Amino acid sequence: MTRHAQLAKTFLTCRDAAVHHDHTFWHVRENRDHMAQAVPEWEQLRSLASDIKAHTLSHIDTYLEQFEARATSNGVYVHWARDAREYCETVLHLLKEKDVTKVVKSKSMLTEECQLNPFLEAADIEVVETDLGERILQLMKLPPSHIVMPAIHIKKEDVGKCFEKMLGTEKGNADPTYLTYAARQHLRHHFLTAGAGLTGANFAVAQTGDIVVCTNEGNADMSTSIPPLHIVSMGIEKLIPDLESMAVFHRLLARQGTGQPTTTFTSHFHRPRPGCEMHVILVDNGRSQILSRKDHWQTLKCIRCGACMNTCPVYRRSGGYSYSYFIPGPIGINLGMLRDARKHAGNLSACTLCQSCDCVCPVKVDLSQQIYLWRQELDTLGLANRQKKIMSQGMQLVFNHPRVYSGALRFAPVINKLPRRLTGVRINTWAMAHEMPQFATKSFHELWKEGNL
Amino acid sequence: MNIGLFIPCYVDALYPQVGVLTYRLLRKLLPESHIDYPLEQTCCGQPMGNAGFQKLSNGLVEKYDKLFSAFDYVVSPSASCAAYVRTFYPLTYRHPCKAASHTMDLVEFLHDVVRPASLPARFPYTVSLHNSCHGVRELGLSSPSEKVVERYSKMRSLLSLVSDIHIVEPERPDECCGFGGMFSIEEPHVSACMGMDKLERHIQTGADFITGPDSSCLMHLQGLAMKSGKQIQFKHIVEILTAF
Known part of the structure; x- marks a missing residue:
């Protein structure tokens, strides 16, 4: 079994939690459907969004320079980072320059990708996540299990216990309102005392230099309203041409991600607050390499709405931690392979090729097709499963030689009569949960040849 | 032709x-x-x-x-x-x-x-439609539930030509049953879990039979049903379109 299959098996042993996980995300999918069905031009919006992303990515050099020029003229400092290391060092340098010892952060998957938090902590900088889910995970020392709802797999009772220990809340109180209030009090202190606020970017508008951040908690706004330094981290694929394009994505993002007509807060950051500084770090970290890949560049269109995870029947039944890359589900399988194929090939089995992800994706990334293509590359990479290779070679032999095939057909019914220990669980995983199908005494081939139809 | x-x-x-x-x-x-x-x-x-x-x-x-x-x-x-x-x-x-x-x-x-206007078939049972993924999303046998398009089902249209049939669909009508060919061997636990969930939803409709255009999905579900002692029966759609 692959790494994913093994971890999925463990996940499924706790049946109640697994059912809860499936129902929770299916419910998000239903909310998304409800929102989508209320927009008659939905499919047009998806096509438009896909086209805008394809256009921007194929003119990325022009748009990056336009964005840099515009943001600079707005009084924003723009930095470029080739890889994760350069990016982390740039952030640290900016913080050291201002003697910052504590930062508040709103949710950013890029910082997770580049492992910014451990890097800053190693340099004695306190990092406080301010998205409630992310903060819970940070206190529990756990990674996210979903990109939009990172802590949805954690039960409120466990949050209560964690807050008791870390924030001094009442013993045994797991009331969500009470716990949220406690978190708010606790974070407020950090907002007031941090030296810098870090945010990601959902979109960056080349025409105006805007950084657009969408949240439901307003924590990005809190993180940037008090500290004198605002650092934005963004992958270069977040660029869009203009505000008209932004309108298209704004209509799609929250409907897709959480089934809301819009996120509670959609903030456009144009320029630094008076007397303060705003910096944007444009991070490549492998993206321009992806752009050069004929079969896989489309993954760069992704706007990280998470809908492909919510609809994925395998993700819902195996959980975020069963994937080796920090982004799970269909998009994560693909991004993981692009990051490090050897390390993340164990996720490729987590797909039935049902194509539900392709049909929900707001920017029409052909996710399942790309998983299929990655599977074709495993043998060349020396990562193919031996059993599957032998089975496929066997099929090649049988199916390419009609005589061998008809011979096999005649012989097949014998298998029906084999004792169960020869077709049973030990050598046949199928038999674990299934009764074996029975071979027909006469195949269609034989019936046709006999003219007996 | x-x-x-x-x-x-x-x-x-x-x-x-x-x-x-x-x-x-x-x-x-x-x-x-x-x-x-x-x-x-x-x-x-x-x-x-x-x-x-x-x-x-x-x-x-x-x-x-x-x-x-x-x-x-x-x-x-x-x-x-x-x-x-x-x-x-x-x-x-x-x-x-x-x-x-x-x-x-x-x-x-x-x-x-x-495009037959009628079929000389009769099937006096309740039948639950199994909308298989590739049929729905690659061939367009029915409108994918994810998309905002006019709702249709070619299976349902054909089956409605059969006399005395009662057609139903499970909740989550086109969620994958977890067969996926090699998937069911490589990810046996997730595959079985998806299959059992699907089977349960078909059974909840009160159907006597599950039918679909793919014997492969049906083989998976039937194998699970037999192993777990479920009574529901299986027929490929052609077996119903020709039943009398």
Whole structure:
């Protein structure tokens, strides 16, 4: 079994939690459907969004320079980072320059990708996540299990216990309102005392230099309203041409991600607050390499709405931690392979090729097709499963030689009569949960040849 | 009309009656047509492709084109195989191939080309539709639940020509049942969990039978049902369209 299959098996042993996980995300999918069905031009919006992303990515050099020029003229400092290391060092340098010892952060998957938090902590900088889910995970020392709802797999009772220990809340109180209030009090202190606020970017508008951040908690706004330094981290694929394009994505993002007509807060950051500084770090970290890949560049269109995870029947039944890359589900399988194929090939089995992800994706990334293509590359990479290779070679032999095939057909019914220990669980995983199908005494081939139809 | 029958390997070996009934139904509905079954056919190559060894199936792709390019239509009673031929063969060839583009699943062929006004079939049972993924999302046998398009179902339209039938659909009508070919071997636990969930939803409809255009999904669900002692029965859609 692959790494994913093994971890999925463990996940499924706790049946109640697994059912809860499936129902929770299916419910998000239903909310998304409800929102989508209320927009008659939905499919047009998806096509438009896909086209805008394809256009921007194929003119990325022009748009990056336009964005840099515009943001600079707005009084924003723009930095470029080739890889994760350069990016982390740039952030640290900016913080050291201002003697910052504590930062508040709103949710950013890029910082997770580049492992910014451990890097800053190693340099004695306190990092406080301010998205409630992310903060819970940070206190529990756990990674996210979903990109939009990172802590949805954690039960409120466990949050209560964690807050008791870390924030001094009442013993045994797991009331969500009470716990949220406690978190708010606790974070407020950090907002007031941090030296810098870090945010990601959902979109960056080349025409105006805007950084657009969408949240439901307003924590990005809190993180940037008090500290004198605002650092934005963004992958270069977040660029869009203009505000008209932004309108298209704004209509799609929250409907897709959480089934809301819009996120509670959609903030456009144009320029630094008076007397303060705003910096944007444009991070490549492998993206321009992806752009050069004929079969896989489309993954760069992704706007990280998470809908492909919510609809994925395998993700819902195996959980975020069963994937080796920090982004799970269909998009994560693909991004993981692009990051490090050897390390993340164990996720490729987590797909039935049902194509539900392709049909929900707001920017029409052909996710399942790309998983299929990655599977074709495993043998060349020396990562193919031996059993599957032998089975496929066997099929090649049988199916390419009609005589061998008809011979096999005649012989097949014998298998029906084999004792169960020869077709049973030990050598046949199928038999674990299934009764074996029975071979027909006469195949269609034989019936046709006999003219007996 | 010249029709080539493509009876995929597992239908050939496990469910030959599905092939036989497909032939008989086409014969009855299109008495003027010539229907042939080229004997050298075997498998479409999907099991190898999904396992990551599409290159080992290149011979099958070429053979398919050779065997079937002279027909007006190639009809197959297996949506997933028909979908694989139509969607993936052009990618293998990197150019359009005639036989692949003229390949149709039986349901879409009946619905779109033959368009029968009535069928002499009767099936006085409650039947739950199994909308298999490739049928829905590659061939368009019904409107995918994810998309904002007009709702339709070619299976339902055809089955409604059968007398005394009661057609139902499970909750989450086109969620994958977890078969996925090699997936069910490589991810046996997730596959079984998806299958049992799907089976439960079919059973909750109160149906006597589960039917679909793919014997492969049905084989998976039937294997699970038998092992767990569920009473619900299974029929390929052609078995109902020809029932009397």
